[in-house]
Amino acid sequence: MVAAALDHPGLRLTTAELIARRPPPQTSRQRPASRRPGALAARVAGQGMDLREIRAFAEGDDLRRIDPAATARTGQLHVRSFHEDRDDSTLLIADFRHAMLWGTGTALRSVRAARWLAQLGWQAVTRGGSVALLALGDDGPLVLGAGTGAPQMTAVATALAQSHDAALMRRARPAALAPALIEAIRLVPSGGQVHLATGPEGLAGSDGALSRLARGRKVQVHLILDPAEIAPPPLALSVTDGKSSRHGRLRDYDPQPLLSHLRGLGTIPQLVLADDTG
Numbered sequence: 001m002v003a004a005a006l007d008h009p010g011l012r013l014t015t016a017e018l019i020a021r022r023p024p025p026q027t028s029r030q031r032p033a034s035r036r037p038g039a040l041a042a043r044v045a046g047q048g049m050d051l052r053e054i055r056a057f058a059e060g061d062d063l064r065r066i067d068p069a070a071t072a073r074t075g076q077l078h079v080r081s082f083h084e085d086r087d088d089s090t091l092l093i094a095d096f097r098h099a100m101l102w103g104t105g106t107a108l109r110s111v112r113a114a115r116w117l118a119q120l121g122w123q124a125v126t127r128g129g130s131v132a133l134l135a136l137g138d139d140g141p142l143v144l145g146a147g148t149g150a151p152q153m154t155a156v157a158t159a160l161a162q163s164h165d166a167a168l169m170r171r172a173r174p175a176a177l178a179p180a181l182i183e184a185i186r187l188v189p190s191g192g193q194v195h196l197a198t199g200p201e202g203l204a205g206s207d208g209a210l211s212r213l214a215r216g217r218k219v220q221v222h223l224i225l226d227p228a229e230i231a232p233p234p235l236a237l238s239v240t241d242g243k244s245s246r247h248g249r250l251r252d253y254d255p256q257p258l259l260s261h262l263r264g265l266g267t268i269p270q271l272v273l274a275d276d277t278g
Contacts, residue, residue, distance in 0.1 A: 010103070023126060053148070056079075057078060058149040059150060065080050081149075088124070090195065091195070093135075093197065095177070096164055099201055099202060113224045116222055117197050118153075121133075132146040136177065138174055139170055176205055177205070177206040193218045203221070210267055214267050224272050230273060231252070
């Protein structure tokens, strides 16, 4: 059970706030500005012939994919999901290790990381892709296999919230990122996408694993920065552990060396500022 002192927005992550990241349904197709070819973006090809799964109908599913046999057997609408010709598989990796459980703004870095990943997950299932999750805490990873549609994102949101609660309650020996990235190679096929949300210090010792993961996959590293790292207070700060005190000033964090290094490993780095996640 999470302590009452931590049961507040921005400190504790909830399933509801991640489900609320779902984009509003598109009620009408945008009309092109002109009649020339290319004025209206075409639907990305990718609906293959190999059956992935038969699952319960969810809002936004294509009615043309309803499976008559499963629907008749269960009395509930079911749809067929096929493997993509161009694999649209997304793996979300949330870093909930101890170094992410702090923040000087309205939310912990770990909470902002989960919110950011939830947005990306909703975008993936909205376009018909599959989403899997790997949530890393100090006591090891939680893995949720790939699935599609709104039910899968509800499961992802629930798993993220539960993993974050566990991270708040326990502090085990810090886990390394590299083994989780090796596990990610198994979870996402070649041609898939990986979104890793962590802090700048969370990548230590993971160069080799990141480089391997990026071979044949689109790996995006989302660096969650705290307001104090972006615009530190100008005055000296006092820090105490109850026995001794220290005074000092915070310096602006310069992300450029790390961004260049990550590009060299074959990944796509992105800075996520406080205002980006809400």
